[in-house]
Amino acid sequence: MATTTSAPARPERRRRLRRLTRADKIVLAVFIGVPTFLHVFLIWVPTVGSVVLSFSSWDGISPLDQLEWVASQNYEQIFTIYPDFWPAVRNNVIWLVFFLIVPTTIALLLAYLLDKNLTGTRFYQSAIFVPVVLSAALVGFIWELIYKDETGLLNNVIRSTVNSDFHRQWLAESGNLYAVLIAASWRHIGYVMILFLAGLKSVDPAQREAAALDGANEWQIFRHVIFPALAPVNVVVLVVTVIESLRAFDIVFVINKGRNGLELVSVLIYDNVVGEASRIGYGSALAVILLIITMIAVLPYLYRTFREELPQ
Amino acid sequence: MARRPSPLYLPRTSGLSLSRRSVLRGLAIGGGLAAVPGLAACGERGESSDDSSSGGGTTTSLGSNFSDEVPKAALAASIAAFTESEGIDVDVNTVEHEQFQEQITRYLGSGPDDVWSWFAGYRMRYFAAQGFAGDLTGLWSDTLDDQYTDAFKQASTGDDGNQYFVPFYNYPWAVFYRKSLFEEKGYDIPTTLDDFEALCKEMESDGLQPLAFADQEGWPAMGTFDAINFRQNGYDFHVALMAGEESWDSDEVKGVFETWRDRIMPYQTPVDEALGLDWLDVAPEFVQKKAGMFYLGMFVGQAFTKEEDREDLDFFPFPEITPEYGQDTIDAPIDGFAMAADPDDQETAEKLLAWFGSAAGQEAYLAEDPNNVAANSDADTSNYNNLQKKAVELIGSVDNITQFLDRDTDPSFASTVMISSIQDFLKAPDDIDSICASIQEQAAAIFDS
Numbered sequence: 001m002a003t004t005t006s007a008p009a010r011p012e013r014r015r016r017l018r019r020l021t022r023a024d025k026i027v028l029a030v031f032i033g034v035p036t037f038l039h040v041f042l043i044w045v046p047t048v049g050s051v052v053l054s055f056s057s058w059d060g061i062s063p064l065d066q067l068e069w070v071a072s073q074n075y076e077q078i079f080t081i082y083p084d085f086w087p088a089v090r091n092n093v094i095w096l097v098f099f100l101i102v103p104t105t106i107a108l109l110l111a112y113l114l115d116k117n118l119t120g121t122r123f124y125q126s127a128i129f130v131p132v133v134l135s136a137a138l139v140g141f142i143w144e145l146i147y148k149d150e151t152g153l154l155n156n157v158i159r160s161t162v163n164s165d166f167h168r169q170w171l172a173e174s175g176n177l178y179a180v181l182i183a184a185s186w187r188h189i190g191y192v193m194i195l196f197l198a199g200l201k202s203v204d205p206a207q208r209e210a211a212a213l214d215g216a217n218e219w220q221i222f223r224h225v226i227f228p229a230l231a232p233v234n235v236v237v238l239v240v241t242v243i244e245s246l247r248a249f250d251i252v253f254v255i256n257k258g259r260n261g262l263e264l265v266s267v268l269i270y271d272n273v274v275g276e277a278s279r280i281g282y283g284s285a286l287a288v289i290l291l292i293i294t295m296i297a298v299l300p301y302l303y304r305t306f307r308e309e310l311p312q
Numbered sequence: 313m314a315r316r317p318s319p320l321y322l323p324r325t326s327g328l329s330l331s332r333r334s335v336l337r338g339l340a341i342g343g344g345l346a347a348v349p350g351l352a353a354c355g356e357r358g359e360s361s362d363d364s365s366s367g368g369g370t371t372t373s374l375g376s377n378f379s380d381e382v383p384k385a386a387l388a389a390s391i392a393a394f395t396e397s398e399g400i401d402v403d404v405n406t407v408e409h410e411q412f413q414e415q416i417t418r419y420l421g422s423g424p425d426d427v428w429s430w431f432a433g434y435r436m437r438y439f440a441a442q443g444f445a446g447d448l449t450g451l452w453s454d455t456l457d458d459q460y461t462d463a464f465k466q467a468s469t470g471d472d473g474n475q476y477f478v479p480f481y482n483y484p485w486a487v488f489y490r491k492s493l494f495e496e497k498g499y500d501i502p503t504t505l506d507d508f509e510a511l512c513k514e515m516e517s518d519g520l521q522p523l524a525f526a527d528q529e530g531w532p533a534m535g536t537f538d539a540i541n542f543r544q545n546g547y548d549f550h551v552a553l554m555a556g557e558e559s560w561d562s563d564e565v566k567g568v569f570e571t572w573r574d575r576i577m578p579y580q581t582p583v584d585e586a587l588g589l590d591w592l593d594v595a596p597e598f599v600q601k602k603a604g605m606f607y608l609g610m611f612v613g614q615a616f617t618k619e620e621d622r623e624d625l626d627f628f629p630f631p632e633i634t635p636e637y638g639q640d641t642i643d644a645p646i647d648g649f650a651m652a653a654d655p656d657d658q659e660t661a662e663k664l665l666a667w668f669g670s671a672a673g674q675e676a677y678l679a680e681d682p683n684n685v686a687a688n689s690d691a692d693t694s695n696y697n698n699l700q701k702k703a704v705e706l707i708g709s710v711d712n713i714t715q716f717l718d719r720d721t722d723p724s725f726a727s728t729v730m731i732s733s734i735q736d737f738l739k740a741p742d743d744i745d746s747i748c749a750s751i752q753e754q755a756a757a758i759f760d761s
Contacts, residue, residue, distance in 0.1 A: 172588025
């Protein structure tokens with residue numbers, strides 16, 4: 001900053017700085033210094049560390065000065081001989097697409113209905129939002145009870161109503177990913193709904209009325225007035241959904257440790273990094289791959305936001 | 313929910329028990345994770361309460377994974393007896409069983425307690441070879457040597473021929489059955505795979521599920537693989553294979569999967585179901601006599617809540633496949649203790665280890681936790697229940713004891729490769745060739761690095 005300021009601005013800045021008391025400067029230093037330190041130490045150091053380690057074969061035990069560099073071997077092995085990798089990527093992609101479409105649409109619909117101030121709106125709001133309060137691990141546990149074959153709620157309902165011989169291991173047979181996605185959506189819907197609801201509250205009712213006076217029907221109002229007004233919220237929802245999809249972990253881990261059709265990249269990272277005799281280099285390479293995927297999804301949004309915020 | 317092949321698996325009623333140290337350690341580890349190895353070291357050093365660095369003090373420390381209620385109380389009882397007889401206090405630092413296992417690398421790297429609980433076999437040798445376990449050869453030659461069978465000594469010996477481990481107890485894997493069911497239907501105990509298959513067919517025609525099987529957790533199937541492998545290819549092949557010296561793409565390994573597919577799998581709980589069940593889910597079928605047999609560790613007894621049902625439980629070793637090898641090997645994982653490479657007080661640490669290795673120390677433990685059998689040959693077995701007595705007999709009668717797949721091989725190989733590969737095999741039993749090729753590719757990558 002300082003280097004680019006033009007000559008007349010200089011004394012101006014000095015005067016401003018001089019106006020700050022000693023205490024002000026200390027406060028400023030602490031307020032900027034502490035977050036910066038935390039940010040650098042908790043985010044940048046581990047990130048760069050992971051990237052560096054991903055080119056090594058570190059096992060978490062050997063002294064770091066004897067680190068063996070293996071160039072891109074970890075990446076090559078992940079892409080070629082790790083049988084769980086591509087299924088995990090595929091599952092992550094399915095997760096992302098499903099999350100972008102299903103829970104988001106349902107959440108928008110619910111938010112729209114609740115915004116109409118139906119009787120009991122507050123009750124519905126709370127009821128739908130409750131799962132968000134639960135940890136994903138707990139959600140996994142709850143749905144495990146629902147999906148169990150012999151004792152599970154779902155199969156017993158089916159057996160007592162439709163087909164008394166019905167048996168299905170929802171969480172073990174092929175297609176179990178979708179069973180899990182429904183469970184995860186149950187939680188995600190509440191979250192997204194609240195975001196949309198907040199957005200809808202901020203839409204100026206006058207716009208709606210004006211459109212109605214012009215003879216627009218409900219769908220047209222939504223499509224051409226309300227939805228465009230929701231644009232900032234939509235972006236938030238998009239980013240939240242992308243992040244939630246890519247970092248999904250706890251729910252599948254609780255169900256079956258993320259195996260047998262429920263592989264996710266995050267689970268593979270855990271399998272390799274945590275645990276005895278850890279393959280930290282290998283796991284770091286997986287983490288870097290996930291980081292890149294996340295960046296691809298989130299960077300355009302960040303770029304846009306920052307470009308708007310930066311002074312011209 | 314996590315259910316591990318804990319040798320002392322008990323329903324986890326009490327759950328976590330965290331001391332201040334373990335919380336600190338957990339924080340250090342959780343915060344550091346992969347990228348900041350330096351952090352892990354912060355929480356640990358300089359905590360030992362003992363001033364004397366040479367030996368002869370009155371306290372020692374123990375890092376324990378005996379976190380479940382019953383084992384924890386049993387270990388406390390054994391330690392209390394030790395403190396009484398030796399006048400040495402033990403600072404026990406208990407960490408939840410699975411957490412202990414997962415964090416072992418960082419735990420050992422950041423200055424462990426003087427004595428730490430661990431497993432015999434490759435899992436021990438691996439850390440011993442890295443210099444994380446104290447040499448106990450002296451302790452063995454002074455006191456333990458004539459109290460243990462060779463198999464136990466071998467399981468306590470590192471790659472360099474020195475001992476690094478003191479066995480505490482073990483338990484066998486075997487085919488469990490209910491005596492009353494076998495009597496009622498007139499079944500005979502099979503000793504060969506042919507007899508076994510015939511028995512399974514008989515059970516099928518009696519409307520039973522011959523062999524209960526569950527593999528949601530991934531590890532129970534490893535037991536079946538082990539059993540077929542050392543029956544069909546012998547103990548030596550098993551050891552070489554686990555060490556990465558034999559190819560997973562070999563005809564021998566393919567043969568194991570083929571035997572499994574053709575002669576065992578048809579009688580097991582169908583794979584679709586088994587992959588969605590953990591062993592405690594399928595155990596009721598066995599308890600209720602809907603399933604005839606269950607190949608599992610002795611901890612299967614924990615599924616029997618009624619005493620008379622427990623008394624009815626019996627087992628026989630996995631049937632013979634290749635006559636040359638007979639039934640000379642069993643999986644009987646050993647749990648025990650190791651010493652820190654650089655203990656604060658070696659003398660007291662060795663005293664504690666000597667106690668854990670002694671018959672008296674193990675008896676004091678087993679009095680409270682009768683789900684295992686003492687490792688020491690001199691331990692008093694007169695108080696054992698029937699199952700324990702039979703376990704002792706079986707363990708004493710075989711030539712070779714293995715430790716279970718995930719304890720006999722590189723742990724990262726077992727957890728990241730074998731669990732999913734065996735599950736892949738279960739789902740597609742006709743893809744043996746491609747599955748074996750994939751295992752071998754990954755094994756080569758892991759064992760060569």
